[in-house]
Amino acid sequence: MLTVLTVKEAQKRIINSLSGKLTQIETIHAGGSLGRAAAENVFSPDMLPSFARSTMDGFAVRSADTFGASESIPALLKLKGSILMGKEPPSSLEPGEALSIPTGGMIPAGGDAVVMLEYCEVIGDQVAVYRPVAPFENTLQIGDDYKKGDIVIPSGRLIRSQDIGILSSMGIMQIKVYSMPRVVIFSTGDEIIPPGKKPKPGQIRDINGYALAALAGKYGGVPEYRGIVEDNKDVLYEAVLDALDTADIVLISGGSSVGTRDVAVQVIDELPEGGVYFHGVSMKPGKPLIYGMSRTTPIFGLSGNPVSAMFSFLLFVRPAIRSVQGLSPFPSFIPYVEARLDTNLSSPGGREDYVRVSLYEESTLKEEADVIWARPIFGGAGMLSTMVNGDGYFIIPRDVEGLPEGEKVKVYLF
């Protein structure tokens, strides 16, 4: 007998079932690696910066020469010349000497600090320095950013633009990443017709095919929507079996009714080394999730109901897409907008309730700043308008049966 799990339990079972499953490793150009998952530790091949640099426009000096300098008694240094961007300094600095230097210029041998332009005055071939500088002031020393051998990008890092920047600066233009998982999507249901066709009475157009493909693409997969499959065990079996040749993850959308869900369960059970792991999660919407595997490939049976399907995707498919790329299944920190509920809200309890809301700002008499309010969008899980008109959702935990107006909630944006 298959029991209904909590969201956390269901997530844990999915993640456990995927332990050790990873997509292939490929080497790509670092410039195109945004949003990909690093499959190797990348180490700094050199010191960065590789030479001491100025962080200001001014004069390179020996800091000791400026000690005691003031507005009334400036230090007078011999101006020996100019350091040019991208060039070695024309000379080293002996005691009592200075060289003009631009931001990013190379600190000359003998020099250990830079005095900002604002605190200097050129008088003939001399520079009057009106403020002392400490050793290393206004400079970046060799290795300040990275030492040779430092880990720059750890394996399992989701690569961001600054990571691409640091790879460029180290001349590392190839990086090993996990392949983006191929997510094959089927829609099933005898009432479903392609979006391009006109429905007869009783029929509806496929909603989930393109919506799930968009989600899969957004969250790091390569979606492959294979269209509508007849709601028949043998036909669905053949279609999924064929998909297993190339798919890293299979999504079967459809089956809000008991009969259709049964077909998906049977198909998953009969696939090679197949089996359903669980069926049903105590959440709303999204309860009728089916999860199973054939060999090492995860197969999700999502509700045909578009709202349920999208929440199931966010809560269960997304962590799988991350996991098979070597990423932590969940980001360490998930951003939100804190808002106040603008009405009393009851919840049945016993299951997590994912409440779709629209947000709006309004000043209140009591508050100094504008307050962000969350207005629940009522309507069944079959109404996609609750998602389209919504800005995001918040979660009412299983053990809470309602929330009062004004309660602070964390809204996760769509």
Next chain:
Amino acid sequence: MLTVLTVKEAQKRIINSLSGKLTQIETIHAGGSLGRAAAENVFSPDMLPSFARSTMDGFAVRSADTFGASESIPALLKLKGSILMGKEPPSSLEPGEALSIPTGGMIPAGGDAVVMLEYCEVIGDQVAVYRPVAPFENTLQIGDDYKKGDIVIPSGRLIRSQDIGILSSMGIMQIKVYSMPRVVIFSTGDEIIPPGKKPKPGQIRDINGYALAALAGKYGGVPEYRGIVEDNKDVLYEAVLDALDTADIVLISGGSSVGTRDVAVQVIDELPEGGVYFHGVSMKPGKPLIYGMSRTTPIFGLSGNPVSAMFSFLLFVRPAIRSVQGLSPFPSFIPYVEARLDTNLSSPGGREDYVRVSLYEESTLKEEADVIWARPIFGGAGMLSTMVNGDGYFIIPRDVEGLPEGEKVKVYLF
């Protein structure tokens, strides 16, 4: 004389300068429209759903026939047959009749509600109904989701997966969107060499080219990195002039030193109908931003300093990329993670301070739940490690000179 603006003033000037500037409108397949900006109001062509549907597995009934039904005295209805998914009902319902119906099935003429399977029992050719249902209970009526003529997607909407879903369900597979702006990127600076080359003393590899291209792509632009341009007025002028043929937005990265910044300012001033709008923003990092236009094309002079360049991008270039696609320059709501500062922090005041932080969770004795702490990453704006090792940043306002340990801050994730 060019004055230093606040972040808000600078943003306002940029947005005002772009008023009326929009990229071309193109028609694309709705399935590929994720993240694109709608360029038309999309109206519902029909009622959705177009027929009354069941939201439960059960029996379609005339609700009046169930009034008064109870565990002890069920309503006994004649079971007339089964409604199949995707088909018209085999018959209408007369008083005292029921038809079995799956979730998503079409409600028969005469019927107005569905009794859940759990509250019914089939006895021969009759159904015993143990609970009354209200009119329309467990059904979705015609137009409940959308009425014909309702605005489904407003012009200026950034299209999300649920928007693609609703378009599919209405059979709208083509949508007009604004073209993604072409963002041409140059790196300048005599010290800059391509990432693939080995730097000589005084030289560094280009960081910003690929990092800015990644950001431009992430935030809705089509990046075109045109490499390193010599830090020479005539050369840069020719390169930018050439880019203006196709660019919607031009980024010139480089110029941490006064001399280099002057070159960028001169180039922008001398371009056809060119002019610098402002130069310098009271923020850290990112102060040396240059903004100008040639005809209607915005040109940003970003610091060569990678940290400054990235913050300038997020605060100033990103709104421009949104604006020229007909989107609001700033999202209505920006999500964050609330964290507590794990140390006392001083700030010079007089400018907005963008503090890079790493986040970590730790339970405290006083608190029930784990607390998220923000640890500032110290290091100059020339140190990209402050971004690479950071999870995000928070902002110290201009009029605040420091924050105490434990202060709550809103951290925006990278």
